[in-house]
Amino acid sequence: MRRIALGVSYHGRVYDGWQSQPSGNTVQDKLERALAQFTTLASVDTLCAGRTDAGVHGLMQVVHFDCPLQRPDTAWVRGTNRFLPPDIAVQWAREVPPGFHARASATGRRYAYVLLESPVRPSVDNGQVGWVFRPLDGAAMQQAANTLLGEHDFTSFRASACQAPSPVKDMRRIDITRRGAYWRFEFEASAFLHHMIRNVMGCLVAIGTGNRPPQWMAEVLAAKSRDAAAPTFAPDGLYFLGPVYDPSWNLPDRTPAFDWLP
Structure with missing residues (x-):
């Protein structure tokens, strides 16, 4: 089993926040559905660094999930984005040690x-x-x-x-x-x-x-x-803007959208 971390950006205006809801209209719902389609697994459960409310945007939400499949980092990005709507995009992917936790490891x-x-x-x-x-x-x-x-x-x-x-x-x-x-x-x-x-x-x-x-x-x-x-x-x-992690995790701390934001 491998642990994968993703950096995700999204325009939150049309979504009911980050956290999964029965409506299925949340960023987490869209991401997990895309990951399941890409991996062909029955389901992929993600844990995030911090939940956002309806209408709030994310420049670098960080999530992690466990998966038995091995894929190059670029494949996780391009393959998942293929199944995501245009206002949500995976910006980067990294395989991380099993001790990493998107929420608990954030300082x-x-x-x-x-x-x-x-x-x-x-x-x-x-x-x-x-x-x-x-x-x-x-x-x-x-x-x-x-x-x-x-x-x-x-x-x-x-x-x-x-x-x-x-x-x-x-x-x-x-x-x-x-x-x-x-x-x-x-x-x-x-x-x-x-x-x-x-x-x-x-x-x-x-x-x-x-x-x-x-x-x-x-x-x-x-x-x-x-x-x-x-x-x-x-x-x-x-x-x-995203979580703060110890540099030892070797994760990006920004995405290109940081340069766009006024």
């Missing part, structure tokens, strides 16, 4: 949120970016974001349906940059709670537009109550 996760600041709603990038029509104050947002760095109880940013055993996470980095009308918010943490980034984004936008002062973020964090935070922001501009 962190990375996300980006892309936000369009414009008086006019998105058009060609509809579904790929969030949108705000008021001007944003980058310095105020970065000041507020810095409040979240370090290990904290993130209950205020946790969805009621979150199944994580603990709300305590280590936020390692939040970088806010701008290119033209597009803002990019990049997050790295030990792990994230359900809707955590979208709830943080709601607060950052409230601060960026001047509806709240930067100091408000500390009050929200300290409250440990979802009612204290802003409404959950749209999923459209959220991208799972």
Whole structure:
């Protein structure tokens, strides 16, 4: 039995998130169906590095599965992609040691949120970016974001349906940059709670537009109550950049889509 790791990218707008559901309309469902068709096995069960919600995109979701078949890395990529829809693609494949686990071996996760600041709603990038029509104050947002760095109880940013055993996470980095009308918010943490980034984004936008002062973020964090935070922001501009692994696993840490993302 061999263990195979795959890096998968996808446009999440038309899917019901990552995790398999009875509808069959999830990224995991499409991937496992394609793997079964390629391998001609009855089924192939995958485990992922981090689940994404409906409408959220993935630049490098990492999965692993066990399979008795031997194939070259390029065959896993091209053969699986043959059976995938055009908005999902395997970017790379590696045979990994049996001790590797896509989720448990990850030491962190990375996300980006892309936000369009414009008086006019998105058009060609509809579904790929969030949108705000008021001007944003980058310095105020970065000041507020810095409040979240370090290990904290993130209950205020946790969805009621979150199944994580603990709300305590280590936020390692939040970088806010701008290119033209597009803002990019990049997050790295030990792990994230359900809707955590979208709830943080709601607060950052409230601060960026001047509806709240930067100091408000500390009050929200300290409250440990979802009612204290802003409404959950749209999923459209959220991208799972991928997990962080120890270099000893010798896995890619990015895909070509990283260079496309604003």
